[in-house]
Every structure is written in C-alpha cells, then in structure tokens.
Amino acid sequence: MMLDRDAGAVPSTAFLEAREHYQKQSYRNRCYILAGDGIQMLQVPVLHQAPMDILHVRVDYSTPWVVRTQRALDTAYDSSAYYEYYRDEVLALLQACPATLWELNLSALRWCLDAIGISCELLPTEDFAAPGTLPDDYRFLLHPKRPNTVLSSLGLDRPYYQVFRDRMGGFTPGLSILDLLFNEGPNALLWLKTLSR
Numbered sequence: 001m002m003l004d005r006d007a008g009a010v011p012s013t014a015f016l017e018a019r020e021h022y023q024k025q026s027y028r029n030r031c032y033i034l035a036g037d038g039i040q041m042l043q044v045p046v047l048h049q050a051p052m053d054i055l056h057v058r059v060d061y062s063t064p065w066v067v068r069t070q071r072a073l074d075t076a077y078d079s080s081a082y083y084e085y086y087r088d089e090v091l092a093l094l095q096a097c098p099a100t101l102w103e104l105n106l107s108a109l110r111w112c113l114d115a116i117g118i119s120c121e122l123l124p125t126e127d128f129a130a131p132g133t134l135p136d137d138y139r140f141l142l143h144p145k146r147p148n149t150v151l152s153s154l155g156l157d158r159p160y161y162q163v164f165r166d167r168m169g170g171f172t173p174g175l176s177i178l179d180l181l182f183n184e185g186p187n188a189l190l191w192l193k194t195l196s197r
Helices: 065-077 083-095 101-117 177-194
Strands: 001-003 011-015 030-035 039-044 119-125
Touching: 030 177, 039 065, 039 083, 065 083, 065 177, 083 101, 083 177, 101 119, 101 177
Parallel strands: 011 119
Antiparallel strands: 001 011, 030 039
C-alpha cells in the first residue's frame, strides 16, 4: 500500500499493489486473531497456478475454510463487546465467495475502512515499482516471517482492550484489524488516532 497525501492532511487515496507476483506465506492470504488458547492464524487457501499474478490468484473453495473461519471468529470473539454488531457483515464478505484473492482482500479492506470510519479511495497500481523507490511505501514493511516491530520502533505500540488479555498475560500485538474492531467498536478510530500523537 502506498499513500498519497497533502502535507499534514489525512490520507485520502491509497494505492494497492496490483502488479506484483503473489507472495507465498505473506499477509496476502492470512491474518491472526486472539482466541482463548492464544494466537490463531486464519488463512484463505489459494489455487497455485502459473503465473501467480496477484490479480488472478484464485481462492480455493474445495475445503470448508469459510465455515472454519466463521467458527474460529465466533469462538474467539463471541464475548467481545462489538462482535455481534459486525459479525453478519464480516461473514457476508466471506460467504460471497469472491473468485480471486484480490477481490476478497479489496472488499475486506473497503469494509474495514468503512467500519472504522476512514474515508479513503483505494486505487490499484498500474506499474510495479521496486521497493524503496516510492514515498510512503508500505508494501514490504510487514511479513509474517519477520518480527513486527513497526509500531514499537516508533513508540506507537499502545494497547487496547482485548477479551483474553488477562489469560494471555497482557496485551497481544500484531493481530488483525478485526481484533481492534470487535473489542473497541466505534472507538477503533479514536485508538488509531492516538497512534499519531
């Protein structure tokens, strides 16, 4: 994701990388949630075919991953303050069964932005730019195989309420934005704004 913003203004446009090859074992098809027994990975299975252009990676519906994801979310967040409020919309995104990972991710990202209250136009890139050649380039900042120290290195790692916080011995960072929404609801935007202070 690359941002286009006016000096001092909140970003109004984000460019999404649409010209890359699919990267296995990345956040493109997975996220993490906090369940009663610890961190749990949710993964969207994809069909491995050549070429693996990100726009054409197909979601594999031959396994019941949508049902498993629904059960995992229900188990992890049923007792959270706002899960019931968002549940049907989140599950509708999955049950729509988009053909490609790109379509699923785009609809999920749009939903998350809307649920949080962030107005942002999402635009696909037209050409691939090498890492480090663009300003505000966040495409390669996070990867599940590397430690996530982005917020802590900037002094912005602030906790929010989590259902299983006491059981886990404190705040668990690095989770899906769904964790923030299900636990904080409309306060999610306020929490995000505290990160810039």
